[in-house]
Amino acid sequence: MGKTSKDKRDIYYRQAKENGYRARSAFKLLQIDKVFHIFDGVSRVVDLCAAPGSWSQVLSKRLYENNCISMSENNLDKDDVKIVAVDLQAMAPINAPICVKQLQGDITQLSVANEIIAYFDDKKAQLVVCDGAPDVTGLHDIDEYIQSQLLLAALNITTHILANGGKFVAKIFRGKDTSLLYSQMRVFFKKVSIAKPSSSRNSSIEAFVVCENYSPPDNYVPQMIDPNTTALDKNIVPFVVCGDLGNLDSDMSYSLISDGKYEYKEVLQKPISPAYKEILEKTKNLSLKHQNYLLKETH
Template sequence: MGKTSKDKRDIYYRLAKEEGWRARSAFKLLQINEEYNIFNGVLRAVDLCAAPGSWSQVLTKKLKENASNVDDVKIVAVDLQAMAALPGVKQIQGDITKVSTAHEIIKEFEGSQADLVVCDGAPDVTGLHDIDEYVQSQLLLAALNITTHVLKNGGVFVAKIFRGKDVTLLYSQLKQFFELVTVSKPRSSRNSSIEAFVICQNYAPPAGFIPTMINPLLDHKYCDFNQLTGPNRFIVPFNVCGDLSAYDSDTSYSLLLEGQSKYEYKDPVQGPINPPYKDILEKTKNIQI
């Protein structure tokens, strides 16, 4: 009997083939919708990192169910890779970390905004979890930057996330833009995978926030922070615990205590422990080689 791949043993892999989905990941979005009803009233959507197109297939099916007129539905799929055409889906081949890609998406909506933005993108994993989590978080932030340009107030953002020890920082950043941020792991997501999905509902950016593609960890071309004002220039405060009068290794100030005219040496309360090599030196001192 020949080897059977892990995918072919998977029930969702077989169901995807039977039902005509391009990938098993379609069930992840369907199961997220079962729990959070993210397609309610949605007519315009953006699918970031869309290839091979299974999430775009789901969007096409669900959004047409919402529309009385098929022409009211607008779906824009974005990916670096080209993918097979889907009826009713406008494809943009571009990098979601670039300003030009954001402008292309905005142009497609002709002045209107999206009700929903989804992103199932992930980097090529290395197996080193810390590195994978970091790169994935940067991809998610790039998707968030695009989202701030195209999502309407009250809209929904769904994206893949890798759970790790520092993931709470990412949650707090998302919470600045959405009233409700929830993390979900659909049944179709393998237990061995560290992936989960953030469901960000009720988009409400801070007052005065101006959408920008600045993200120095992804592209240094857009990192002139001196031009930012208001909420865009928010800097996390750094507080020193205690005052600055404590002693440390800095010798730029006097060691004299108040009322002293000269420094008085005092023996330490407990002397240093004899190093192990001291006994050896004593024993070998008189040995002639």
């Protein structure tokens, strides 16, 4: 029928439900960690633009697993591993294996940064991740610009809450002007790479900037206006594909029945208050013809 009929319920969508993740994006973070080992030695993490919470789920599980040995050796408990999830929207709780602290707030506000540091007992995070993205319009130039502003906002608050030597991972839309963003990252980090997980569709312009070894310029004072207070330098940023030919292809359709059995599973965590809830209530008792008419009138 056309591109609009493409089945979005790909192999990673189905595997997310089978593994208890709220979204397929969980595999993107797992594949990034497989290459860059971003969870090693980490016990304080911030997940920006966290809803619906799939990355927070990965953090809760992996940080618990990574810290289990050190916990037993040093007489620590899982409360010493702290994760903060920040989003404007409410998010269903994540309480196991490690409880995720939720802050419903704006990442451009200094008060949010202060709350994060207070939760870490006046310490700073060792890792900040951000999978946030705007509602895409389909107009690539506009989408790239809005995403770049979101990325800069994430970088801005990161300069307040990230400890020296820390890591920062965030979504980026690749475009003709993104070299400027790479240069901005290099002002604050010793190493910057661009990762494309195999679970990210080839047709998507998304990638992830992986920044390691946070080292702000001398005498730099974080501010919520513009983090870019030093001259930018030009650098060639390595582009890394996370995964190999053995990974499942996120753009390919796979049979639902691989071993003769397939059990359908509902979405693990449905939206709490979706924007379309009101219109669904209005149209549930109408015929299809009247539903289409009402939708046209609404738009």
